Amino acid sequence: MKRRLFHTLIAGFMLGSTAMISTLAVAQSTIDNSALTRDEFRAHKATYGLVYTLPKDATDVLDNKINGFLKQRLIELGLVTEAKTPNIPHVTVVHVHSADPSTPGKMLKSMPPLPPVINLTLKNFYTTEQAKDAGRPWWLDLGIVKSGKGFDDMMAFNTVATAALTPLRDGPLPRCTGPAYARMSDAAKDLVKSVGVSGVNIVRDGKELRSHNPHNTLVYSMTMFDKNLQASMKQVADNFNTILPDGITTSFKTISIVEIGFAGNVLREIYRINLENGTVLDVKSGKTLPAAKR
Numbered sequence: 171m172k173r174r175l176f177h178t179l180i181a182g183f184m185l186g187s188t189a190m191i192s193t194l195a196v197a198q199s200t201i202d203n204s205a206l207t208r209d210e211f212r213a214h215k216a217t218y219g220l221v222y223t224l225p226k227d228a229t230d231v232l233d234n235k236i237n238g239f240l241k242q243r244l245i246e247l248g249l250v251t252e253a254k255t256p257n258i259p260h261v262t263v264v265h266v267h268s269a270d271p272s273t274p275g276k277m278l279k280s281m282p283p284l285p286p287v288i289n290l291t292l293k294n295f296y297t298t299e300q301a302k303d304a305g306r307p308w309w310l311d312l313g314i315v316k317s318g319k320g321f322d323d324m325m326a327f328n329t330v331a332t333a334a335l336t337p338l339r340d341g342p343l344p345r346c347t348g349p350a351y352a353r354m355s356d357a358a359k360d361l362v363k364s365v366g367v368s369g370v371n372i373v374r375d376g377k378e379l380r381s382h383n384p385h386n387t388l389v390y391s392m393t394m395f396d397k398n399l400q401a402s403m404k405q406v407a408d409n410f411n412t413i414l415p416d417g418i419t420t421s422f423k424t425i426s427i428v429e430i431g432f433a434g435n436v437l438r439e440i441y442r443i444n445l446e447n448g449t450v451l452d453v454k455s456g457k458t459l460p461a462a463k464r
Contacts, residue, residue, distance in 0.1 A: 201339060203363055205347040212344040214432040215269040218277060220331055221260040221436060222422040224386060228292060229259050231418050232388075236410055240310075240388060243406055247399070252391045257435035258428070261314070261324075261384050263331050264370055265430060266339040274427050274440045276338050278450065278459075282330040284425065287445050290320040292386055293417025295407040299395060300345055301353035307345050307433045310389035310403060312410075315417065321384075328382045329371040336365040343367050345432055357381070390433035426453075 205212035224232075244253040266273065294313040299305070314321065342351075346362045358368040361381065365372060371380045393399065427441040441459070442451040448461035 201366070202341040204341075205344070206342060206351045206359075206362065208348050210348045211350070211432075212267075212341065212347040214344040215267070216271070216273070217265055217267045217343060217430045217432070217434075218273050218440075219265040219428050219430045219434075219436070220263040220277065220335060221426055221428055222263070222288065223424065223426050223436075223439065223442075224259040224261070225420055225423065228418050228420040231414070232259065235413055236388070240406065240410075244389065247402055249389075249391065249393060252389050252393070255390050255431075255433075255435055256437065257387075257390065258437075258439065259386055259388075260426075260428070260436050261386050261422070262434065263328055263425070264335055265343055265367055265434065266336055267343050267366065268338060268340045270340065273338055274429075277335055277427050278441055280334045280338065281443075282327070282334045284443065284445055284448060285323045285327040288320045288324050288422040289420075290318065290324070290422070291315040291417045291419045293414070295388075295410040295414075297395075297400065297403045297407060300350040301358070304350045304353040305394045305396075306392045307350070308391050308395040309387045309433070310407060311385040311387050312418075313383075313385050320421075324384055325371060325380055325382060328384070329373060329378055329380075332365055332370040332372060336367070336370075339366040341366065345434070387434060390431070390435045392433065 241253045244250070266277075270276075291314070292312050293315050295310065296313065297308060297310050299308045314324075342362050343366055346354075346367060351359060351362060354362065354368065358381075361368045361370060361372070369381055369383055371378060371382045373379070389403075423445055425443050425445060426439045427443075428436045429438050429440060430436050439453040442453055443449070444451075450459040450461065451457075452459055
């Protein structure tokens with residue numbers, strides 16, 4: 171019953187989005203895409219995101235079986251910055267870059283209907299680049315099993331969250347500009363131009379286009395990803411896949427508005443939203459705010 175209600179709300183939000191076209195056009199007029207074709211990355215000012223933070227049962231497995239070895243291997247490979255990069259483990263919904271410090275509050279007000287609790291399995295370690303052969307940034311990720319109700323709910327929510335929140339950006343994500351943008355596929359470039367980030371779901375001509383690949387990232391790097399480093403990190407990923415062949419089954423019961431670094435690592439939580447009852451926690455003050463849409 172809850173699943174049918176969620177998808178009915180999502181369908182209604184998608185149909186109603188056509189009424190937002192004029193508002194979106196006004197928002198787009200303040201968005202600067204000029205950094206896309208420059209030689210260097212756009213300067214990073216502030217990026218905010220909507221993410222599912224990993225619950226303790228999942229982080230305990232990573233801490234006990236993965237993170238210690240990973241830190242040691244990164245240091246052996248000379249990736250000291252990567253080993254020290256702060257991060258709150260999470261799975262991203264969408265990121266927006268904006269120098270406006272009021273953006274998190276605007277994101278909360280613009281939130282579409284919330285998904286139900288997300289039940290899923292984190293499985294399969296692998297490396298990826300912002301754009302193939304761009305060299306940087308690159309990541310070591312833990313994927314998600316792409317089937318089942320939880321995955322379906324996660325993908326449906328990404329579509330409406332992308333439509334609701336990306337108009338708040340002031341331009342593209344810095345890591346998607348310059349040398350990374352130059353190496354992107356035409357489809358990815360189109361997403362960056364239109365919503366500020368690649369790898370998200372959108373609706374075009376009434377049809378949902380899904381390019382979102384939800385995952386948890388363990389390593390964030392701006393070191394050039396040459397062939398030797400690629401081979402070394404593949405060995406790391408392969409080893410982790412033998413350690414956790416069945417992955418980690420867990421449930422996401424909250425979703426958070428956060429501040430993130432250039433490469434996507436979460437620096438701090440700002441608002442934490444309970445998916446079971448819609449209550450909103452202001453993380454800094456500890457105060458509970460009015461419930462979000464459900």
